[in-house]
Amino acid sequence: MNTNRQAQTAIITGGARGLGLGIAKRLADEGTDVILWDVNFQGFDAATAGLQPLLQQQVDVSNWESVGRAFQEAVEVAGGQIQILVNNAGINGPIAPTAEYPLDQWQRVIDIDLTGVFHCCRAAIPHMTHKGYGRIVNVASIAGKEGNPNSAAYAAAKGGVIAFTKSIAKEIAQSGVLVNCVAPTMAETDLLQQMTPEFISGIKAKIPMGRFLKIEEVAAMVAWIAGPDCSFTTGFTFDLTGGRATY
Numbered sequence: 252m253n254t255n256r257q258a259q260t261a262i263i264t265g266g267a268r269g270l271g272l273g274i275a276k277r278l279a280d281e282g283t284d285v286i287l288w289d290v291n292f293q294g295f296d297a298a299t300a301g302l303q304p305l306l307q308q309q310v311d312v313s314n315w316e317s318v319g320r321a322f323q324e325a326v327e328v329a330g331g332q333i334q335i336l337v338n339n340a341g342i343n344g345p346i347a348p349t350a351e352y353p354l355d356q357w358q359r360v361i362d363i364d365l366t367g368v369f370h371c372c373r374a375a376i377p378h379m380t381h382k383g384y385g386r387i388v389n390v391a392s393i394a395g396k397e398g399n400p401n402s403a404a405y406a407a408a409k410g411g412v413i414a415f416t417k418s419i420a421k422e423i424a425q426s427g428v429l430v431n432c433v434a435p436t437m438a439e440t441d442l443l444q445q446m447t448p449e450f451i452s453g454i455k456a457k458i459p460m461g462r463f464l465k466i467e468e469v470a471a472m473v474a475w476i477a478g479p480d481c482s483f484t485t486g487f488t489f490d491l492t493g494g495r496a497t498y
């Protein structure tokens with residue numbers, strides 16, 4: 252078992268931009284080797300991003316074969332061990348009333364945001380439990396705790412991620428592998444392009460601190476949860492809502 256942060260490797264899904272890239276940079280700054288997974292690396296340049304990833308892999312988390320193949324390659328390149336998995340890849344899907352929600356878009360949101368997390372955990376858990384150490388951090392959303400009108404597919408998927416996190420955390424609680432999630436409110440990333448201005452201002456109005464979440468704030472919390480100092484908390488949903496969800 253190696254719990255020295257400097258000698259660890261982390262996979263961050265959806266790592267090419269937004270929260271995932273911020274989390275990757277924070278982990279790298281702390282000395283962790285980072286492996287970026289994303290379905291779309293367009294516009295991503297590691298040097299410009301200020302990052303030297305150990306590996307960049309084009310992975311579609313909604314596709315089990317893609318995830319399984321990439322995980323094997325990642326283990327080999329990492330020299331045999333992956334200690335950290337951050338399941339961050341996600342989409343919002345359209346903003347629409349449930350009665351009009353396009354059937355294919357509902358399925359796409361569930362496939363990426365919920366089944367994608369399952370696929371990555373399914374690949375990583377046997378490896379981590381065999382090694383006797385691991386930290387999995389799933390990026391859920393406040394939508395998964397409170398629901399968001401006109402974004403029901405996203406809220407349902409993120410609520411699923413929270414319940415899935417609790418389930419697997421209990422399944423493997425004695426293995427040395429801890430599984431937690433974070434429930435952020437809105438941060439200004441490309442994800443907001445999928446939302447309407449009314450939807451965005453409605454969310455902002457619910458944040459007692461009166462501002463959006465900063466990418467660095469998510470990254471700092473995830474870095475702690477993904478580290479050895481987080482040692483007696485598993486199955487938990489860490490809040491990142493500026494005082495909105497005080498439960």
Ligand SMILES: NC(=O)c1ccc[n+]([C@@H]2O[C@H](COP(=O)([O-])OP(=O)(O)OC[C@H]3O[C@@H](n4cnc5c(N)ncnc54)[C@H](O)[C@@H]3O)[C@@H](O)[C@H]2O)c1
Pocket residue numbers: 264265266267268269270271288289290291310311312313339340341342343363367390391392393434435436437438439440441442443
């Ligand atoms: N930004 C917010 O306000 C906010 C709030 C709460 C939760 N979140 C969650 O944080 C995570 C990151 O979101 P973000 O705001 O950085 O969005 P973003 O759109 O900037 O980044 C998401 C990344 O996921 C990647 N991705 C999408 N589908 C994928 C797939 N099938 N396989 C692999 N990669 C895929 C995208 O290419 C992109 O790089 C998401 O899970 C999102 O739901 C974001």
